[in-house]
Amino acid sequence: APDGNGHLYASSRGNYKDVDPKLFVVDLQARHVVDSFDIPVSKFVIAGERAYILGERYFAETKSTTYSYHLIDTRTRELLDGSFIRKVHEREIAVPYGIAVHPVTGNIYVTDAKTFDIAGKILCFSPTGEKLAERATGVIPAHIAFR
Numbered sequence: 001a002p003d004g005n006g007h008l009y010a011s012s013r014g015n016y017k018d019v020d021p022k023l024f025v026v027d028l029q030a031r032h033v034v035d036s037f038d039i040p041v042s043k044f045v046i047a048g049e050r051a052y053i054l055g056e057r058y059f060a061e062t063k064s065t066t067y068s069y070h071l072i073d074t075r076t077r078e079l080l081d082g083s084f085i086r087k088v089h090e091r092e093i094a095v096p097y098g099i100a101v102h103p104v105t106g107n108i109y110v111t112d113a114k115t116f117d118i119a120g121k122i123l124c125f126s127p128t129g130e131k132l133a134e135r136a137t138g139v140i141p142a143h144i145a146f147r
Helices: none
Strands: 007-012 022-027 032-037 043-047 050-059 064-073 096-101 108-112 119-125 131-139
Touching: 007 043, 043 096, 050 096
Parallel strands: none
Antiparallel strands: 007 022, 022 032, 043 050, 050 064, 096 108, 108 119, 119 131
């Protein structure tokens, strides 16, 4: 995804064994990597001057998955401390699967695929990370569009 500052953000999931996932920042004019972050990325969206990142890291040895939520300031290319949603709300999401930021309100929408075989849900968070709403969806909600 482009950041509006002449950079392209690109993710690599690694190989689930000995190559860790990363997020790369490429300078589009110079055509080379100018920064990288050692974080897992499954989905992300850039809105304004922030990158909102859903992280998913699978561990082949233990057959387990961990999920994380990251925020990057795209002006300074700095990984910000903490999550873009409050920790108490992170536990309400089984499998974060889709993300979008409303272009007017700045509210953050995260979809939850749960177990991939039952109805999921969509959650809405304020720009400060407070949960505003939650609604049921169909199976494996992945994409969000605004009108």
